[in-house]
Amino acid sequence: MKAFLGMGLLGSNFVKAMIKKGDQVQVWNRTSAKATVLEAIGAKAFPDPAAAVQQADIVHLALKDDDAVNEVLALAAPGLKPGATIIDHTTTAVAGAIQRTQEWKERGFTYLHAPVFMGPLNALESTGLMLVSGDQEVIGRLQPVLAAMTGKVINFGPATGRAAGMKLTGNLFLVGLTAGLADALSLSRSLDIPLDNLVTLFDSWNPGVAIQARLQRMAGGSYDQPSWELSMARKDTRLFMDAVATGGGRLAVIPAIAAEMDRWISKGHGNEDWTVIGSGQYKDKG
Known part of the structure; x- marks a missing residue:
């Protein structure tokens, strides 16, 4: 089970591509209509982040900025499955990516910042570029998930936050x-x-x-x-x-x-x- 928080143009098209490939996806968006419309293609919309992430092994984010990521993750935290993986595609500050990686690791979760050079059409067609850096074991484990979302994953090595930079x-x-x-x-x-x-x-x-x-x-x-x-x-x-x-x-x-x-x-x-x-x-x- 996957969850996706943030149903803007990028997030919603990522979800459409996932469902087309057979994934079960639970979704949430601050403006609920942007999430509920995806139920017509098989997604399941929820009214709040905590409900949307329940039973999800992987939680994807595509939000506005660091503040939005921190706020939505705080709301989602009570519903997170123990040991869940959080993959954040939001463009954020380097310091924010580093802080969240460490913070969520201390709480027993995996957080990977994976920003993209992709437009909505790329997300729908699983083309474009996705950037990662940090724990190489984590990246190796998630490589198949990330590669399925984009045409190319660029690994910038072990420096946490380098992908954000x-x-x-x-x-x-x-x-x-x-x-x-x-x-x-x-x-x-x-x-x-x-x-x-x-x-x-x-x-x-x-x-x-x-x-x-x-x-x-x-x-x-x-x-x-x-x-x-x-x-x-x-x-x-x-x-x-x-x-x-x-x-x-x-x-x-x-x-x-x-x-x-x-x-x-x-x-x-x-x-x-x-x-x-x-x-x-x-x-x-x-």
């Missing part, structure tokens, strides 16, 4: 990517470039293929053989900002990047590779 890092990149695209759209509009031209550009030019090499260069500490000098990148950044200002638009992230470039240029790095601006995350604490 990797999820946050990935989400930060997605936020930055989307903000960068927003700025690219603003520049395009300011220059009267139609959207289909932008689509054509990215059909032929995929900057994503450079990520791994760029990351290694940024963290490598050697910037004296530039492929694009910082001063030249800053010149182009000025052109971006001037064009958008002339066109009456606004930029979300480029002005902050320009300020960071200026900081590094003022320290004498203008003739180095522009990736030097990322070295401060490792080398420069000033």
Whole structure:
């Protein structure tokens, strides 16, 4: 028997996939209608978390944040089967994941934080990525359960909370990517470039293929053989900002990047590779 607490878009589709594979699933959601609607496909909805987790060997969570996880688990605790396993797919703080892992172990339960890079369709189709870290015996035992839910499980080793950190890092990149695209759209509009031209550009030019090499260069500490000098990148950044200002638009992230470039240029790095601006995350604490 499985239980799933949190019937948002991700949780409800996880449940649909589980039921399709023959699992018995008990569900709960703060807005009860989101849980009861799943009874039509075979789930059993309950009015409170403690009732929903009774007799469940594995309890899955997909909630909003650390506070929600702590609150719902506190409500569920009286109904937990002795020795039950809690698998939390919520995006949380690293400290929260570490604390819950230890706390629930002391109470006689297994808690594994397993955040995902998956949308609702991925959850329904059991595709995407699931991240884990911590006790390797626990992860090995749960591997078949996790693998059935997703296309790939990435194990980041024995450090408890590392999966939470990797999820946050990935989400930060997605936020930055989307903000960068927003700025690219603003520049395009300011220059009267139609959207289909932008689509054509990215059909032929995929900057994503450079990520791994760029990351290694940024963290490598050697910037004296530039492929694009910082001063030249800053010149182009000025052109971006001037064009958008002339066109009456606004930029979300480029002005902050320009300020960071200026900081590094003022320290004498203008003739180095522009990736030097990322070295401060490792080398420069000033």
